[in-house]
Amino acid sequence: MSYKVLIVEDLQELLEAMSDFYREKGAGLWEVVTASDGKDALAKVAGNDFDLMILDIMLPGASGFDICKAARSKGDCPIIFVTALGSENIILKGYETGCDDYVVKPFSLKQLYAKSLGLLKRAKKNQDSDLLSCGSISLNKRTMLVKVNDREVSINAKEYFLLVYLLENKNSVLTRRAILERVWKDDLDVTDRVVDTAIRRLRDNLGEAAGQIKTVIGRGYRLTEE
Amino acid sequence: MSYKVLIVEDLQELLEAMSDFYREKGAGLWEVVTASDGKDALAKVAGNDFDLMILDIMLPGASGFDICKAARSKGDCPIIFVTALGSENIILKGYETGCDDYVVKPFSLKQLYAKSLGLLKRAKKNQDSDLLSCGSISLNKRTMLVKVNDREVSINAKEYFLLVYLLENKNSVLTRRAILERVWKDDLDVTDRVVDTAIRRLRDNLGEAAGQIKTVIGRGYRLTEE
DNA sequence: TTCTTCGTGTCACACTCGTGTCACATCGGT
DNA sequence: ACCGATGTGACACGAGTGTGACACGAAGAA
Numbered sequence: 001m002s003y004k005v006l007i008v009e010d011l012q013e014l015l016e017a018m019s020d021f022y023r024e025k026g027a028g029l030w031e032v033v034t035a036s037d038g039k040d041a042l043a044k045v046a047g048n049d050f051d052l053m054i055l056d057i058m059l060p061g062a063s064g065f066d067i068c069k070a071a072r073s074k075g076d077c078p079i080i081f082v083t084a085l086g087s088e089n090i091i092l093k094g095y096e097t098g099c100d101d102y103v104v105k106p107f108s109l110k111q112l113y114a115k116s117l118g119l120l121k122r123a124k125k126n127q128d129s130d131l132l133s134c135g136s137i138s139l140n141k142r143t144m145l146v147k148v149n150d151r152e153v154s155i156n157a158k159e160y161f162l163l164v165y166l167l168e169n170k171n172s173v174l175t176r177r178a179i180l181e182r183v184w185k186d187d188l189d190v191t192d193r194v195v196d197t198a199i200r201r202l203r204d205n206l207g208e209a210a211g212q213i214k215t216v217i218g219r220g221y222r223l224t225e226e
Numbered sequence: 227m228s229y230k231v232l233i234v235e236d237l238q239e240l241l242e243a244m245s246d247f248y249r250e251k252g253a254g255l256w257e258v259v260t261a262s263d264g265k266d267a268l269a270k271v272a273g274n275d276f277d278l279m280i281l282d283i284m285l286p287g288a289s290g291f292d293i294c295k296a297a298r299s300k301g302d303c304p305i306i307f308v309t310a311l312g313s314e315n316i317i318l319k320g321y322e323t324g325c326d327d328y329v330v331k332p333f334s335l336k337q338l339y340a341k342s343l344g345l346l347k348r349a350k351k352n353q354d355s356d357l358l359s360c361g362s363i364s365l366n367k368r369t370m371l372v373k374v375n376d377r378e379v380s381i382n383a384k385e386y387f388l389l390v391y392l393l394e395n396k397n398s399v400l401t402r403r404a405i406l407e408r409v410w411k412d413d414l415d416v417t418d419r420v421v422d423t424a425i426r427r428l429r430d431n432l433g434e435a436a437g438q439i440k441t442v443i444g445r446g447y448r449l450t451e452e
Numbered sequence: 453t454t455c456t457t458c459g460t461g462t463c464a465c466a467c468t469c470g471t472g473t474c475a476c477a478t479c480g481g482t
Numbered sequence: 483a484c485c486g487a488t489g490t491g492a493c494a495c496g497a498g499t500g501t502g503a504c505a506c507g508a509a510g511a512a
Binding site: 301382383384417418421423424427443444 | 456
């Protein structure tokens with residue numbers, strides 16, 4: 001398994017130094033794609049799925065920010081900015097655009113490489129850290145945070161586990177019995193109707209996304225994209 | 227405050243030029259230690275704590291790589307290699323050994339000096355990277371000091387490690403089990419409720435920032451920005 | 453040693469808040 | 483219109499948590 005990295009830098013020597021470093025260091029870990037001007041970079045961003053991008057900010061054709069934006073509208077791969085010494089406000093702008101880290105020229109390849117590995121690790125962790133989502137609802141099983149349209153909502157324990165079950169089986173009809181067995185587990189000496197109540201409270205807390213939980217009369221409940 | 231730099235170079239004139247430059251340029255910023263052969267250098271590395279090292283690779287006695295390795299086994303101060311023209315593969319070897327940057331002979335003292343400052347700045351920033359913070363709470367993992375609104379607060383060992391865990395996972399809900407496994411580690415034959423007590427004592431000691439530790443009923447605790 | 457102090461785990465009690473249940477309203481299909 | 487199924491409001495119980503007190507052991511001082 002190899003990671004696809006895009007390196008954009010107009011200084012030819014530096015570009016070569018970087019791509020050589022990545023090619024040799026990982027011994028096959030990296031698949032390196034390079035670009036030396038903005039236009040070329042934008043084309044390559046559009047035509048590929050990268051695991052990591054290293055972008056110089058000052059470029060002929062388009063700035064690193066433009067490339068960053070293009071990449072962000074497509075996915076959320078980690079991005080490292082390369083910038084000249086002492087441009088703190090530019091770095092700030094970079095973070096606003098959505099970059100994940102930056103290095104200041106002159107920088108050491110080793111440091112850049114270390115940052116790359118760190119970001120990849122973090123991205124990987126986020127990926128399989130069980131991000132569940134459906135329509136405007138998103139739930140992170142690691143942080144246990146629930147969001148509706150990127151606004152954080154707070155729900156109780158039972159509602160939380162119910163929502164996890166719904167999300168893991170979105171679009172499927174879940175019977176009350178199935179929900180009871182999964183969410184209530186041992187406490188099975190309860191009425192079927194507790195599910196109704198839990199669903200109600202969950203709907204209340206989900207606010208505008210309440211409609212995504214559909215009632216299927218005679219069978220149970222179902223979470224839909226809308 | 228001054229930085230301690232080790233300059234290793236066998237060419238006497240160059241060694242003097244460099245050390246003079248550092249002594250004069252910084253006007254007291256630098257404390258310069260020199261060595262002109264490998265053995266001397268190794269001894270000085272062993273007996274001092276440097277903030278920066280500038281190592282020639284070709285040396286009588288021991289190579290710059292050996293000195294680099296010795297330094298790395300001791301700490302992680304920034305290292306710049308000085309090398310002869312056209313030895314790119316040697317430079318790669320340098321990066322493997324763990325150097326942070328390099329200059330190629332003939333080089334300008336000014337350029338070397340700029341790299342030195344850059345590395346120092348970066349090293350300093352890395353030190354700060356064991357600075358954890360969230361809202362009005364900040365914690366330094368190196369000095370183990372905890373501050374609330376820049377006012378120093380004293381907390382006990384258990385509370386400290388608990389706070390570190392909370393800070394490293396801020397905004398995430400941490401279950402009692404997870405907290406126990408991380409903070410109590412081996413002593414797992416304790417009640418879940420010790421976490422509650424630890425949280426209480428931590429809240430007491432955090433004073434005005436106590437509210438940043440939120441209780442998530444049925445699931446655990448969570449540190450928020452406010 | 454003996455006394456003191458401090459950190460920490462445990463228990464008891466108070467209280468909040470989540471949750472199950474019921475009653476009634478409403479809905480939906482036949 | 484009928485009846486079963488589901489939505490909704492209210493309420494009471496109890497699980498989960500905050501808090502004070504105490505016990506035990508480690509570390510340090512006399």
